[in-house]
Amino acid sequence: MIPKIKAIITGATGMVGEGVLHESLHHPAVESVLVINRKPCGVTHPKLAEIIHTDFYNLSAIESQLSGYNACFFCAGVSSVGMKEPEYTKVTYDLTMGFAKTLSRLNPDITFCYVSGAGTDSTEKGRMWWARVKGKTENDLMKLPFKAAYNFRPPFMLPTKGMKNTLPYYKYVTWLYPIARPIFPNYFITLKELGLAMVNSVLFGNERKVLEAKDIVELVKKKNK
Numbered sequence: 001m002i003p004k005i006k007a008i009i010t011g012a013t014g015m016v017g018e019g020v021l022h023e024s025l026h027h028p029a030v031e032s033v034l035v036i037n038r039k040p041c042g043v044t045h046p047k048l049a050e051i052i053h054t055d056f057y058n059l060s061a062i063e064s065q066l067s068g069y070n071a072c073f074f075c076a077g078v079s080s081v082g083m084k085e086p087e088y089t090k091v092t093y094d095l096t097m098g099f100a101k102t103l104s105r106l107n108p109d110i111t112f113c114y115v116s117g118a119g120t121d122s123t124e125k126g127r128m129w130w131a132r133v134k135g136k137t138e139n140d141l142m143k144l145p146f147k148a149a150y151n152f153r154p155p156f157m158l159p160t161k162g163m164k165n166t167l168p169y170y171k172y173v174t175w176l177y178p179i180a181r182p183i184f185p186n187y188f189i190t191l192k193e194l195g196l197a198m199v200n201s202v203l204f205g206n207e208r209k210v211l212e213a214k215d216i217v218e219l220v221k222k223k224n225k
Contacts, residue, residue: 005024006071008066009033011037011115015191017073069110070107072111115154116151123135193220200219
């Protein structure tokens with residue numbers, strides 16, 4: 001029997017989170033969605049509830065509202081451009097791990113899906129410090145007592161039409177997608193595919209815990225057997 005998904009989503013005011021939220025709200029297996037944002041996401045839907053919470057490092061004020069969920073699609077994140085390693089570590093590793101530890105304590109049957117990124121360094125020893133930070137975040141998430149944890153490493157993503165938070169520069173490069181994807185399938189997916197793959201990871205599970213582009217596309221195709 002396919003479970004009904006009750007999901008928590010972070011980052012819904014950004015491009016990735018908005019796209020994942022859109023797919024979740026329109027998926028028949030998703031029963032309800034709670035978004036946790038620092039500002040309103042501007043979306044209304046019968047399945048949707050929203051908590052405005054400014055301090056993601058301290059969830060004590062909203063903990064009572066975080067139980068009863070079996071999925072988290074963690075899409076909050078920042079670019080490393082212009083940041084130094086300690087600052088980036090705080091908003092990437094510390095924030096994510098604090099949030100994840102709270103959810104794993106309150107919801108032992110939860111599947112945690114983390115949006116990492118292409119180029120993440122699982123060894124934590126590579127040359128690029130941002131990739132090491134992402135890699136440590138991935139590795140430590142998989143040590144938490146979740147039902148399952150998946151790290152999604154999307155490359156370039158074709159935005160979903162009609163979304164409000166698509167990054168402005170995408171309108172100058174989306175023309176490249178239909179030409180480049182058939183030639184370089186490991187470097188191009190759609191935001192729709194990312195959202196559907198996250199939903200399918202909760203519904204059907206997956207052997208791979210770290211998902212590159214081709215793994216994300218394959219997970220979209222997965223059906224209950």
